[in-house]
Amino acid sequence: MKGEYLGELEELILLTVGILYKQAYGVAVMDEVERQTGRSLNISAVHAVLTRLEDKGLVSSKLGDPTNERGGRRKRIFLLTATGKRAIEEANALRNQLFNQIPKVALQFSI
Amino acid sequence: MHHPTPPKWADRFLCWYCRTDLLEEIQGDAYELYERQCKSKGKFRADLAFGWNVLRFFRWSNLKRRTSPYRPAMMYKNYFQVFKRNLLRQKAYAALNIFGLAIGLACFVLISLYIRDEMSFDRMHTKSDRIFRMHEILESEGVGERSASLPFPVAEALQVDFPDQVEQYVRFFNFQSPALAMSTIDHEKEFYESRAFFTDSTFFDVFDFNLITGSKATALDHTNSVIITQSMAKKYFGDTNPMGKYLVFQGEHNLLVTGVLEDVPQSTHFQFDFLISFSTLTHYYGTSWPGWYWNPCWTYLLLRNPSDAPVLEAKMPAFIRKYFPEEIINDVTLTLFPLADIHLQSNHDYEIQPNGSMSTLYIFGCVAFFVVLIAGINFINLSTARAIKRAKEVGMRKTLGSYKGQLITQFLFESVAVCALAAVVAVGIVIAALPFFNTFAEKDIPFSTLLDPFFVAVLILLPLVVGIFAGLYPAFVLSSFQPITALKSASSGEKGLMFRKVLVVVQFSLSIILLVGTGISMDQLMMLQKNDTGFQQENVIMIQTLRTPVAQTFEAIKAEFKSNKNVLEVTAVEDVLGAKHQVGNYSFDVMEKTRPIPRLNVRHDFLKTFDIPLVAGRDYSEEIYTDDSLALLVNEQLVKQMGWTNETAIGKSFNGRLNKQIVGVVKDFNFASRHQPIKPLVIDLNLNPRAFNLFIKYMAVRVSPDDMNSTISFLESKWEEQYPGWPFEYFFLDSSLESLYKAESKLSKITIIFSALSILVACLGLFGLSTHTVEQRKKEMSIRKVLGSSDAEIFLLFTKRFFVLILIAIVIAFPLAYVLMKQWLSTFAYQVDIDFVIFVLVGFAALGIAFATIAFQAWKATRTNPATVLKND
Incomplete structure (x- = not known):
């Protein structure tokens, strides 16, 4: 179902929103993703994902205070919600659980 | 920074x-x-x-969303509710609106039914696209005949000579007799039948008529066989099985019934009740069948391919030279006419039955279109006028958050819904009117035709289109109102007034054109039927004599008839004078070759009976025995064409023999219908008794108008004395001639009805509009009254504006109607002068009707008490 499944980019951006705590808005998320992973995203893609995450209830948003930058436009600051936090945890747990089930021997590579 | x-x-x-x-x-x-x-x-x-x-x-x-997410279905429920309330609150308007449109739609559907029916003729045969009728045009310098029938041997020769094109042929023949006698063996039941034909045994190979009993393959194979229709079986044999029984033909010849046919549908270009096997004719012709000159056989060819028609036609000139008599080969053309086109487009001499005509259909089509247009305009006018009343509702809806799109949807929905109601009413009207329409238009259209996809589409699409058009104006104008102005003042009043005025003018112009057209076509019809054909039509009794024993005893019965003092003159004539004639080949004076010329074979006293004046020479005389072969009467038109004068024409020789001479010239008279101008004519005395077998079809008896009934019973008793077993069949010449203009009379009857309806619909619209105006200007009127206007002034104020519109409509419609009618009249040889009295009458009628419609409302406006209107403000 669309509402439950967390896509790869969505997970990445959800994590980034968590990292940037209280500083997460469009451009900042884009920059942080690029800094951390080297992936350069278009700002519109970031917006689309953020909107989708908000629709799914994984993040919440509020408008920040106006500044002189950005032509006086306010930023929309995104914050993790409890559901968002659980989603990250579940994704993490699932990953670890799967990773741990890989037999040791399959991970032993002799060079 | x-x-x-x-x-x-x-x-x-x-x-x-x-x-x-x-x-x-x-x-x-x-x-x-x-x-x-x-x-x-x-x-x-x-x-x-x-x-x-x-x-x-x-x-x-x-992206921006134009509308917020709302539930359309829920809104439709609300629209429907509002629509219902509006309809019920303004019952009169709703009724006017729906009824007017319904009449228009019903007219349109009825006329379409008629047109569709006319177009569907002869298409029920599976091979109808390959069936052609061959016509013989025999003309020299435009005089002669354009015959729908051919000489006997043509069909067979065609099949033998062109087997690659001609698959099969079938001929019909009836001695060119208007009716043939048929009776049961015991002579219990005796009738003259006008729908009896001799036909080839290949009949069912070409046509697909339904044989109920008997074998399609063999029913017409043997001599003396006859196939009859169901209704004839009932007429002659009652409820007993007719198969294997005998009918007596012409009082002398027994025919065995070998098949019973389903009654022939209305939608064929000719109907028949009896089909007699062609080989039966050997009884009459023995071994010497008629040759290549006399052309009485309607001949239908089944071609192998529809595209063979031009191929075959191209071969006709050589064919004609090969077979046709020397003296006419240069004048004959043979053409093929597709079966399905015969009913509407073939207008030849000797058609089996009178056909319909395409131009009538065009006229009906125009009328249908006019009526529906008038009704549509009505509807649009009324809805737009009434829409203003909804301004407050629009304001309220907008204030409560309606979007413009929603309002547009609402108004479109309402007007389409009204139209749908009108369509339902229209179907009701059509179903109720169809039986009357059928009798009146002489049709047999079943209700089930309405389920035809075409009519379903008409009944769905037409209301939809009218509804959307009618809804567009209120939808867009009203929805763009500013809520504040809409709520504040009720009278954003006269919006779209110009638009409505134009529509009223269009509407009335159309109605006036229809009225003028009807008037002129009635005039034309009256002129055609008027008794100035140049010969006596009244009190002439025509008695059928073809192939009766009258041949041997004509003089005797004539003397018997004349013994009654009320019988003025007795003669015999080839065809119904004024309706039909035959064509003979004649040459005059020094002409080397004969040419086809309209001809009537007659007996003595022809001119006296029909009161046709001589302009030169003498009539045939019983004292001069050689008149039979050596003398000829001609008409003025022939004299004129030959370049003679009436006096010099006397004594001119004919048919290349000096002793054969023209002895008299008669004044021109309309020996054929007045659709054509008078052509040259020869009146040929034929005293040979055998002429009654072929040429002379009627006795004509002129009686005095006194005591007509006893004269007729006298004639009948004398006839029965002389010819026991032969039914005495007669008709009056003038009533028979009326049927010549049946097409025109049907046309004018139908247009009268529909133009009356169109006026009615237009008046409904005018009534609605004037009611609306009165209501709108109630306050204004009250104030005027308070300030001293008289009743008359107020009355005038109202009627004036509508009068001006009607006057403009008249000014537009008259020239258009004049041009249109001029064009229609130009298709006639005899045209009535367009009578301007008609225009004046129609003009006054239009004004009068409009006045009557408005006057009531205007009068009501003058009667209202200003106090009651104004006290609420």
Whole structure:
């Protein structure tokens, strides 16, 4: 179902929103993703994902205070919600659980 | 601090499409990136990147929505409720609106039914696209005949000579007799039958008529066989099985019934009740069958391929030279006519039955279109006028958050719904009127035709189109009202007034054109039927004599008849005078070759009986025995064509023999219908008794108008004395001639009805509009009255504006009607002078009717008490 499944980019951006705590808005998320992973995203893609995450209830948003930058436009600051936090945890747990089930021997590579 | 600004166009584009709740953050982010890139990469690159970002933001989730998410279904429920209430609150308007449109639609459907029926003639045969009738045009210098029938041997010769094209043929023959006698063996039942034909045994190979009993393959194979229709079986044999029984033909010849046919449908260009096997004719012709000159056989060819028709036609000149008699080969043309086109397009001499005509259908089509247009305009006019009343509702709805789109939907919905109701009523009207229409238009259209996809489409699409048109104006004008003005003042009054005025003018112009057209076509019909054909039609009794024993005893019965003092004159004549004639080949004076000329074979006293004046020479005389072969009467037209004068024509020789001479010239008279001008004519005395077998079809008896009934019973008793077993069949010449103009009379009957209906519909509209105006201007009138206007002034104020519209309509319609009718009349040989009295009458009628419609409302306006109107303000 669309509402439950967390896509790869969505997970990445959800994590980034968590990292940037209280500083997460469009451009900042884009920059942080690029800094951390080297992936350069278009700002519109970031917006689309953020909107989708908000629709799914994984993040919440509020408008920040106006500044002189950005032509006086306010930023929309995104914050993790409890559901968002659980989603990250579940994704993490699932990953670890799967990773741990890989037999040791399959991970032993002799060079 | 100076900030570089991003390109204006991109910024504006973003503002235009972006949802307002998303705009701030998106624009902010875009600006931030822009500022950053300006510093790092320069203004140009930053501009490009900004533009690119704006484009990338252009996605569905970011776009402005025109309407907020609402539930249309729920709104429709509300629309329906409001619609219902509106309808019930204004019952009179609703009824006017629905009824007017319904009449228009019903007229349209009825006329379409008629047209569709006319177009469907002869298409029920599976091979109808391959069936052609061959026509013989025998004309020299435009005089002669254009015959729908051919000589006997043509069909067979065609099949033998052109087997690659001609698959099969079938001929019909009836001695060219208007009726043939048929009776049961015991002579219990005796009738003259006009729908009896001799036909080839190949009949069922070509046509697909339904044989109920008997074998299609063999029913007509043997001599003396006859196939009869169901209704004839009932008429002659009652409920007993007719198969194997005998019918007596012409009182002397027994025919065995070998098949019973389903009654022939209305939608064929000719009907028949009896089909007698062609080989039966050997009884009459023995071994010497008629040759290549006399052309009484309607001949239908089944071609192998529809495209063979031109191929075959191209071979006809050689065919004619090979077979036809020497003296006419240069005058004959043979043409093929597709079966399905015969009913509407073939208008030849000797058609089996009178056909319909395409131009009548065009006229009906126009009338149908006019009526539906008038009704549609009505509807549009009334709805737009009434729409103003809804201004407050619009204001309220807008205040409560309606979108413009919703209002448009609502008004369109309402007007389409009214139209749908009208369509339902129209179907009701059509179903109720169809039986009357059928009798009246002489049709047999079943109700089931309405289920035909065409009519289903008409009944759905037409209301839809009218509904949308009628709804468009209120929908767009009203929905654009500012709520505040709409709520504040009720009388945003006269919006769209000009538009409505134009529509009223169009409507009345159309009605007036229809009225004038009807008037002139009635005039034309009356002129055609008027008794100035140049011969006596009244009190002439025509008695059928073809192939009766009258041949041997004509003089005797004539003397018997004349013994009664009320019998004035007795003669015999080839065809119904004024309706039909035959054609003979004659040459005059020094002409080397004969040419076909209209001809009537007659007996003595022909001119006296029909009161046709001589302009030169003498009548045939019983004292001069050689008149039979050596004398000829001609008409003035022939004299004129030959370049003689009436006096010099006397004594001119004919048919290449000096002793054969023209002895008299008669004044021109209409020996054929007045659709054509008078052509040359020869009146040929034929005393040979055998002429009654072929040429002379009627006795004509002129009686005095006194005591007509006893004269007729006298004639009948004398006839039965002389010819026991032969039915005495007669008709009056004048009533028979009326049927010549049946097509015109049907046309004018139908147009009268529909133009009356169109006027009715237009008046319904006018009534509605005037009611509306009175209501709208109630306050104004009251104030005028308070300030001293007289009743008359107020009355005038109302009627004036409508009068002006009708006057404009008259000015537009008259020239148009004149031109149209001139064109229609030009198709007639005899045209009535367009009588301007008709225009005057129609003009006054239009004004009068309109006045009557408005007057009541205007009068009501003058009667209202200003106090009651104004006290509420």
